[in-house]
Amino acid sequence: MDSELAAASQWATESNAAVFIRLKTESGVVQAMDSEEGDEEENEEGEGADVIEFHPEFTYPIYGEHERIFGYKGLSINLNYAAGSLATYFNIKYTKRIEQMESTSTVALKADDIDTPMRQILADSVCATQSEFAQQVVHDTRVFRPSGRKVHEYAGRSSQTEQLRYEIYSSSFNDTESAKYHERMQAFVLFFIEGAQFIDTSDERWHVYTVFERLDMNGQTSYSLVGFSTVYNFYCWPDRKRARISQFLVLPPFQGQGHGSALYSYIHAMVLGNSDYADLSVEDPSEAFDDMRDRNDMRYLLKHNAFAHIKGARVEQSAISELQHTHKLSRRQMTRCIEMALLKMIKSVKSQEFGEFRLFVKRRIYAQNMDLLQALDPDERKHKVAESFASVVDGYRRVLSLL
Incomplete structure (x- = not known):
């Protein structure tokens, strides 16, 4: 039995390490297509500066509390996103899949279903092929503009050939385009916020704030998602409301650059400037969020x-x-x-x-x-x-x- 268990364990993969999240721009996806010389399968190797790759922190909402997938060797679960529009292409690769364990007579072993659980958290509008996705990325890199209303912007790095700015947008689910965008974006909360769940988008009291990186280069403007926050408006007697930050996420490639502080400070400033709001609170903050919040609140209070x-x-x-x-x-x-x-x-x-x-x-x-x-x-x-x-x-x- 021990030998059977040892043999079975060789087919187990840590799901956090197996899932690859990639944010792609036009030049990145074109380079990937060119490297394949017409092959329909996607080359996931050799990603450059135009393809940002990272792994999720959590996959238990998709693949179970142990975050392990059984039945594959050389497994990679690829979530490819257009960096701005979040147009999505999902595929699975492996070098070998278990068919049966000849040495195991007492336990029936079969490969886990990888596809269905992942598709359940993705938007319905997932690209069917890599070619379709590549065309969508090329189009969206040039054409995509964030939905909602731009409420704030701040500076990034600049050079002779390119200039980076960061823009914050405010939106609600009453706006069809914003609702569709949130459907593509919401999977990130499961990957990076422990205990997170999808919010009820039919509730009009939700508001979403998104941060985008705007790149101006060679006369062309393109956008990449940096992070976002969902804020719920509670009733506050007798005639006001309370804003509560529910989900707050800066994507891993953009962390440690001040974007969380910029987004939080804007939300606080928005509450301060609106007499309808009584105060701002946070739902179940993490230790990292508490630190960021404390620093920004103290800077604000000392300044004033x-x-x-x-x-x-x-x-x-x-x-x-x-x-x-x-x-x-x-x-x-x-x-x-x-x-x-x-x-x-x-x-x-x-x-x-x-x-x-x-x-x-x-x-x-x-x-x-x-x-x-x-x-x-x-x-x-x-x-x-x-x-x-x-x-x-x-x-x-x-x-x-x-x-």
Whole structure:
């Protein structure tokens, strides 16, 4: 039996590594076509600067919680996208597929279905052949323009031959083209946001913000998707609404370049500038998102001298509420920013100010985790709060060091 299991394991592939996501432009797809000399099958090797390739972080929504695919050797699952329009071509390649395990008499083994689960998350308008896809990429590189309304832009690099700009677009599902684009784009949330699900596009309270890279070169303009965020508008009594960021993603090739900060800062500025909004909150933020959000909120608050009247750790709840309403951050986030501002003012951990700060933060930690902490004995409760405080301070210091 052990030998049978060992033989079977040779046919198992990690699905995250097997899935290749490629963003292609006109020159990239033409180079790929030329290299094939008329072969209908796509050459996935030798991708250049005009083809951006990366792998998903998660594939369990498609291929199961273990993220393993059985029954193939040399497996590659290829998701090819036009970089701007997201026109899609999906194909599967492998060097060998299992037909039967002659040595296995007690267990029936067969190759997993790869095609159906992937197609279930893709838009209906997937190109049938590589040739069709190549033609679509050539066309879209020249013609595609983002749907929705352009609401903001910022600079990228430039040279004598090319200039990069980044543009943010606002759209809703009432717009047919925007709805179709979101259908092609939404697969990325499953690949890169843990626990994410598709949103209900029939709900008119959703809004989508997309970031595109605009390349102006040799008199031609082309666009590539950089990232996006979905924002839900909740009712806020009596006559306002709350904006909540639900999904927020910058595609891996564009991460670490400030695009997440640009998109988040725009959404916050939009909320600040619209009297219909009470505040901005975030649904289940990741640690990386929290760091980015903290940095941007602190930069904004320091720039606007928001902490001028805070002189010590005895901050009244009314003062927190006033700052929260003025700057339209959630109460949790405003409290965190005040705590960071207090820590920034403290010169020494041996000072009276640090002792007051520690008490202020520990009270907040206890209040937010009261149900869990009350179930512990006093010594363990004290240890848990102290442990949480140390972790919070470490996180705050990391954020403050980046301001």
